[in-house]
Amino acid sequence: MNATIPDPTTLTPSARRILETASTLFYEGGITAVGVDVIAERSGVTKRTLYNRFGSKDTLVATYLLEREMRWRHLVETAVAAPELTAIQRVTAPFDALGEWVQQSPRGCAFINALAELPDPEHPAHQVAAEEKRWLCNLFERLATDAHIADPADLAKRLVCLHEGALAMRAALPEIDSVTIANQTACDLVDAATSGHQTRGEPL
């Protein structure tokens, strides 16, 4: 029934097609709502092949999220490493990557969506999703540290919240250009964190 997640970079040709079809359908239609029959049919593959390659739907879901995370990480890492950027600009570079990313992602964050559909913390996909958020938060903290910002952990958490909010709002109210808004806000937060001591309002 269950199986270990295969390495998305070394897949047989059929498995590749299956994964690509599943990625599209899961993201656009929702994980629970999309059945393996449709995935197999749209991949030009039989269900048997699907199960031979992935072992279970849950594993296919986890593989889908895993590969998506790899693509996202790669995009962010190249954006952050752009040579023309200052250390300060690098801190908000993930928001630039997000701007590209959402062009092909009108339905919000695939990881948040997966968490919404799969409440069971034991589900393999659940941990992939949580891991992605943890990675992003740690990345922000590292970038803030490199930019010699006073409280990098605090800034990182703020930026992660902004980041997720922008993605979520894009699915809910596409007419608001939430990514640009979040990007500007992130720059302001970095500004505030660098220019001397920061006025911090009481949370009442």
Place this chain on the structure above:
Amino acid sequence: MNATIPDPTTLTPSARRILETASTLFYEGGITAVGVDVIAERSGVTKRTLYNRFGSKDTLVATYLLEREMRWRHLVETAVAAPELTAIQRVTAPFDALGEWVQQSPRGCAFINALAELPDPEHPAHQVAAEEKRWLCNLFERLATDAHIADPADLAKRLVCLHEGALAMRAALPEIDSVTIANQTACDLVDAATSGHQTRGEPL
């Protein structure tokens, strides 16, 4: 099949029980994953009664979101109207309401989750969810206007992003106290928007 959404405040006793059971199960287990059979059984009601009262699962889902929105709105509106608050403090008051709200909502935002599961924009629940976000954004803008903030529309969008991000992060990484972080950040944003001209970083 489909039916009009009933008024959640005037329900027969059975319908009340059905809606309450459905609310819990939908939120905790996901909408698609929870079937009407288990809802009926856990409500101590037959499926026939459920269909007599709500007509379809889709309508039941929409009613669930509608009532949840009413409760949330009420909580926010009382928080915003607290007499001891200044106009400036009112702007971030929804974040205080959010602090209470998430005590009973460890699985993130029900509306975002619903959008994740029901991509069809024609689905009645879809519009209830989008409406909630629009309402919150407009509320922020109104509060910012009342507090004589320079660009209320801009600030409102920033605060909505923060708000949604805090909710989403709570589901993904509960160990981060995202609501408190977002509340503090919101206060800082309001501070920055009130104290003279605001340095706005280039989004690169």
Place this chain on the structure above:
DNA sequence: CGTTGCATTCACAGGTCTGTATACCTTACG
């Protein structure tokens, strides 16, 4: 040539899903 791995075809098991049909019971109220 023979093996090995990949994929195919087709059928099926065992559930669960939404939604409906029929017939009966109970309670409130005019």
Place this chain on the structure above:
DNA sequence: CGTAAGGTATACAGACCTGTGAATGCAACG
């Protein structure tokens, strides 16, 4: 008393779901 509304009980239709079984084709590689 009589009626109507709300609810009960049970069974069913028809579709879809995940996952399995058994037999076969085919191409590459030793």
